[in-house]
Amino acid sequence: MRRTHFTLTAALVTAPALLACAGALVAAPAAHAATARNGVCESGEFCLYYNSGQAGSVSDFTTSISDYGATQPGCYDFKGAGAGKGLCVKNNAASVWNRTGKTVTVYYNSGYAGHAQQFAAGAKSNLDATLKNNNAAHRIGAAPASVRGIDVSNTNGTINWSSQRSSGVRFAYVKASEGSTWTDPTFATNYKGARNAGVIRGAYHFANPAGASGKTQADWFINHGGGWTADGYTLPGALDVEGTCYGKSPTAMVGWITSFVEEYKLKEGRTPVIYTNRSWWQDCTGNSTAFHSSALWFAHPTTLGTLPGGWTRQTIWQYAVAGGIDQNKFNGSLTQLKAFANNS
Structure with a gap:
């Protein structure tokens, strides 16, 4: 599956509180309370410092x-007085002060990935040798529940499914078909291999909207491994829509996807998952909001960002490639993943 990268920037601004004083309004002092991004480490904030020992310019969050x-x-920068002021925080911090009241985790990679170091509430500490000047993200509080997964096709060669499960993989999508005439020659081996290793698995279809109708391609998919059954370890089939707009207008593309979705649901009793990325969905469907009955499998490297089409949550997030294999996270616990598979 291909991916499209987007760069996200954000700014957090808090207006100062106003107090009545002798009939006039004056700004309330803020030294005792969190005022995000003002370069002062206040109560309720997590702060990164340019130098070790909580010295140099500070960046507060x-x-x-x-x-x-x-x-x-566009980057988050050091805003306080001292060495480092104005520089981007990424790969430049040396120490922290956690004033949030929660445990904070600092990560080597963006997207809350890679080597990590935790700081208890109230802790003042230097970043460890791996993270010093090599920091890309932080999370305040516990991470939301997620389950690791992968997706594979014939381009990945032979998959060692036992090794994948040992590394933490608990679900997988396997390419079954494309268009209305092609089937993946590795599908049967991968689909069976994942199941034998104890990995919950499902099949996906790579759409070719320039070819046969959505209905015809849904039937081809179902007849070549894309079916679903409530056995507790089979995920609903997924429709992979990406690449070009195949010469279709947004209205025609929405009609094509609708035909596929309706046929799959009619034959299998489940609404198929839709895999896409933001730019394709916006360009090729006009950012359609017509498919909220389908679970969203969202492709967006590193950071989740804004979801397309008005979806309020992603069920699966494809966030990276590791060892040549697409990496995914299910948005929930393993119990919730099993319930999703079983439609219960």
Whole structure:
């Protein structure tokens, strides 16, 4: 599956409180309370310092940040007085002060990935040798529940499913078909191999909207491994829509996807998952909001960002490639993943 990268920037601004004083309004002092991004480490904030020992310029946060950004303008920078002021925080911090009241985790990679170091509430500490000047993200509080997964096709060659499960993989999508005439020659081996290793698995179909109708391609998919059954270890089939717009207008594309979705649901009793990325969905469907009955499998590297089409949550997030294999996270616990598979 191909991916499209987007760069996200954000700014957090808090207006100062106003107090009545002798009939006039004056700004309330803020030294005792969190005022995000003012370069002062206040109560309720997590602060990164340019130098060890909580010295140098400070960058203060009240929220988790999945990617600090690496260039100006747009990156999260050091705002306090002292050495480092104005530089991007990413790969430049040396120490922290956690004033949030929750445990905070600092990560080597963006997207809350890679080597990590935790700081208890109230802790003042230097970043460890791996993270010093090599920091990309932090999370305030516990991470939401998620389950690791992968997706594979014939381009990945032979998959060692036992090894994948040992590494933490608990679900997988396997390419079954494309268009209305092609089937993946590795599908049967991968689909069976995942199941034998104890990995919950499902099949996906790579759409070719320039070819046969959505209905015809849904039937081809179902007849070549894409079916679903409530056995507790089979995920609903997924429709992979990406690449070009195949010469179709947004209205025609929405009609094609509708035909596929309706046929799959009619034959299998489940609404198929839709895999896409933001730019394709916006360009090729006009950012359609017509498919909220389908679970969203969202492709967006490193950071989740804004979901397309008005979906309020992603069921699966494809966030990276590791060892040549697409990496995914199910948005929930293993119990919830099993319930999703079983439609219960």
